[in-house]
Amino acid sequence: xxxxxLLFDAGSxxxxxxxxxxxxxxxxLLFENPDDAERYAGLLEAQDFPVPSVESLxxxxxxxxxxxxxxxxxxxASGFVPESDxxxxxxxxxxxxxxxxxxxxxxxxxxxxxxxxxxxxxLRKRLEGLL
Numbered sequence: 831x832x833x834x835x836l837l838f839d840a841g842s843x844x845x846x847x848x849x850x851x852x853x854x855x856x857x858x859l860l861f862e863n864p865d866d867a868e869r870y871a872g873l874l875e876a877q878d879f880p881v882p883s884v885e886s887l888x889x890x891x892x893x894x895x896x897x898x899x900x901x902x903x904x905x906x907a908s909g910f911v912p913e914s915d916x917x918x919x920x921x922x923x924x925x926x927x928x929x930x931x932x933x934x935x936x937x938x939x940x941x942x943x944x945x946x947x948x949x950x951x952x953l954r955k956r957l958e959g960l961l
Contacts, residue, residue, distance in 0.1 A: 831888070831890075832861070832886045832887065832888060832889065833860035833861060833862060833886070833887060833888075833889045833892060833905070834860070834861040834864045834867035834884050834885065834886050834887075835847055835848070835858065835859070835860060835861070835885055835892060836848035836859070836860075836864075836867060836870065836871055836874075836882035836883070836884060837865070837882055837883050837885050837889060838880055838882050838883075840882075840883045840885060843930055844892055848874070848882050850919055850923070850924070852916055852919065853916070854901050855901075856899075856900070856901045856902065857895050857901065857902045857904050857905050858901050858902070858904070859902075859904055859906055860889060860904065860905045860906065861884075861894075861906045862905065862906065862907045862908045863908040864884060864886065866906060866908070866910070867884040868884055868889055869905055870921075870922070870923065871883075871884055873922055874923055877923065877933060878884045879923070879955075889905075890961075892934070904920060906920050906921075
């Protein structure tokens with residue numbers, strides 16, 4: 831089954847997947863309907879957040895990626911109706927989002943070190959493998 835996820839800088843070395851921090855967990859949304867994913871991306875843009883691209887990927891691959899990265903994959907079915915405050919975040923992003931520019935700056939500052947590949951690099955390679 832194909833699902834739709836939101837990726838930032840898709841296909842680049844700084845590629846990242848959109849996630850939410852909910853009660854100490856990192857949650858990645860897997861949209862069944864591409865229109866729902868596009869609407870969510872538009873809501874992020876309306877909050878002056880960088881616009882992600884909507885990518886269609888195999889659900890099993892994304893869930894495996896999430897498990898390996900310590901993330902929680904949450905499937906958002908077509909016609910999804912939230913039943914809690916937490917689930918409302920699956921329909922509309924929170925008003926406050928993490929600053930993606932800081933994420934890119936952190937990545938650049940660690941890129942010059944001579945340490946073994948960071949967890950972020952390993953995560954990026956696994957994500958690239960999904961594409």
